[in-house]
Amino acid sequence: MLLRNDLLQYSQPSPRTIRILWIAPEQSHAYVFDVAARSAEVELVPLATLQADLRAGHACVLPADPYVMVVSQELLPAKHLQLRARAWDIIQGLVAQEPEIYEARLRGQMIAQATLQHGVSHPTVYRYLRRYWQRGQTPNALLPDYCNSGARGKVRQSSAGVKRGRPRKNGADTGPGLNADEEIRRTFRVATARYALANPKFSRLGAYQQMLRDFFVERRIDADSGRVLSMPHGSVKDVPTFGQFNYWLDHDDDRPPEVARRPQAVVLPPLPAPAPAPLPPGRPGEGFYLDAVRAEVQLVSRADRNQAIGRPVVYVATDCFSRMVCGVYVGIGEVQWPQAMLALANCGADKQRYAQQYGRRIDAGQWPCRHLPETLFANAALMRGWNGDTLLNNFNLRSAAVDDGPGDWRAVLEKRFRLLTPQQEGGSCRLDGVLDLQQFTRIVIDCILYFNSRHQLAHAGATPRQLWDWGGEHLGGGLKTYPEHLVRCSLMPVAQAQVTSDGIMLFDSLYTCARAMSERWFERARQRGAWSVKLAYDPADLDTVYLLDAAAPLQFHACHLTDASAAHMHLSAAEIARLPRTQMALPGASLRSSTQGFRSLVN
Secondary structure, three states, X not given: OOOOOOEEEEOOOOOEEEEEEEEOOOOOEEEEEEOOOOOOOOEEEEHHXXXXXXXXXXXXXXXXXXXXXXXXHHHOOHHHHHHHHHHHHHHHHHHOOOOHHXXXXXXXXXXXXXXXXXXXXXXXXXXXXXXXXXXXXXHHHHOOOHHHOOOOOOOOOOOOOOOOOOOOXXXXXXXXXXXXXXXXXXXXXXXXXXHHHHOOOOOHHHHHHHHHHHHOOOEEEOOOOOEEEEOOOOXXXXXXXXXXXXXXXXXXXXXXXXXXXXXXXXXXXXXXXXXXOOOOOOOOOOOEEEEEEEOOOOEEOOOOOOEXXXXXXXXXXXXXXXXXXXXXXXXXXXXXHHHHHHHHHHHXXXXXXXXXXXXXXXXXXXXXXXXXXXXXXEEHHHOOOOOOHHHHHHHOOEEEEXXXXXXXXXXXXXXXXXXXXXXXXXXXXXXOOOOEHHHHHHHHHHHHXXXXXXXXXXXXXXXXXXXXXXXXXXXXXXXXXXXXXXXXXXXXXXXXXXXXXXXXXXXXXXXXXXXXXXXXHHHHHHHHOOEEEEEEEEOOEEEEEEEEOOOOOOOEEEEEEOXXXXXXXXXXXXXXXXXXXXXXXXXXXXXXXXXXXXXXHHO
């Protein structure tokens, strides 16, 4: 016979343990709770189903309750009693209302009233309910878990002039050493991701040695010329050790997948995946929110790594329902609508191919977004230069300006690499003048993969990918799919180019295409003079641009760099603009105005 508070341990179809919270008087049904759940969601199950599972051997009743809190009152500190009393005062009236408290719709209304009455947040009430149901439905279930606190595995605070950890074995020669604070740790993470991008086989020692060469040197950026000025190697005495580098790679739970964890004496079992509930309203694809943030790090040119090109802007398109990051774009220059549209275009891209461009191999299920939404909500600051005709006419996609939207991804980009925090007045940043645009974009992709698959959303108790998959299966969605090249080309910014005898000149680069060759454009330009055409382009990747055909609006002819502009291969607009004049393809003085306009655009 099953009783209230019984624990049923299931071995199949998936291992889990549930607690019976309440059984209907007529023995028709019961409310059960998964004790390993991260949310306060309760399930309604026919009692006959539970009994059938016991008879079939799919489940068994645990003889002892490992979650119940049995303690001596005299041994409890006064602070613990106060915390328990406060929590019990908040939920006492809620848990007394059975079975209404177990119905999700009614529970939400009751919790809303409790938050107003006691002046606490919704997550606080849900946390108390979850602990109460998990630990045997007694007031002691609300006692704080201070007994689990301790120093083992915790990060010790450092004091100025005092080195944490054991002294160096050769400290007399090298000094006491360097504390690995948050700035040093983010340098470890960036250096690791940067090394993994450039090397097919990862080596901890190789990553450490490259980090010392690149990051632990005296470096500053000249304010007038933008040049990166470095001191000779060895000018920095206090550098982290290889042991510190190894320790923090294993300690931080956000290592790139190439960095395998070193063997440990004890391997902890993985945490169970939380259920995707309570769910936010809506459905996948009903609306994407488009936002932008400027990273506080100076990037360098791939053509000349001693030349700074500015601080990048990260544009992100997020699904309002699941918080899944569906599209991203990293640009240089001021925040602007045309570059934001490239983040929307990335929403419809094949993410496997996109990540592979930056050296990251992923499975299709790791980033399953290849869609456009029903409605695009954009931050009002992005709407300068907005033109919704393309979105509405080509994709029946409505757009609207909003003051704020979901920005859960910001916390991950900030936590993993601290790329969004301004440096203190006069303070130096080790990342300035080291990363280029490709390396920075790779780091952003790593952050997005981490956020989509591993970041637990506080309001839902699940990861964005879990919510996305769940919503797609149970709620359908407002997602739209279109050919990737049409989405990308139609959302790219457009510029005037000149057809010359040397090629199609866009800014400082020369291009050619199959149509130009078959129609002998360059011979005609030599005989009759240059004329204008329109090209769609990506400022971050000018290797290929697209010729717009006035006779067929959705026909885009791919144009590739000519041999004369081979030096511009794999460079962005900002990098090309800062090349010396001798490296630019300028066939004539008549094109100087185009070059000047290009420089003003990227600057």
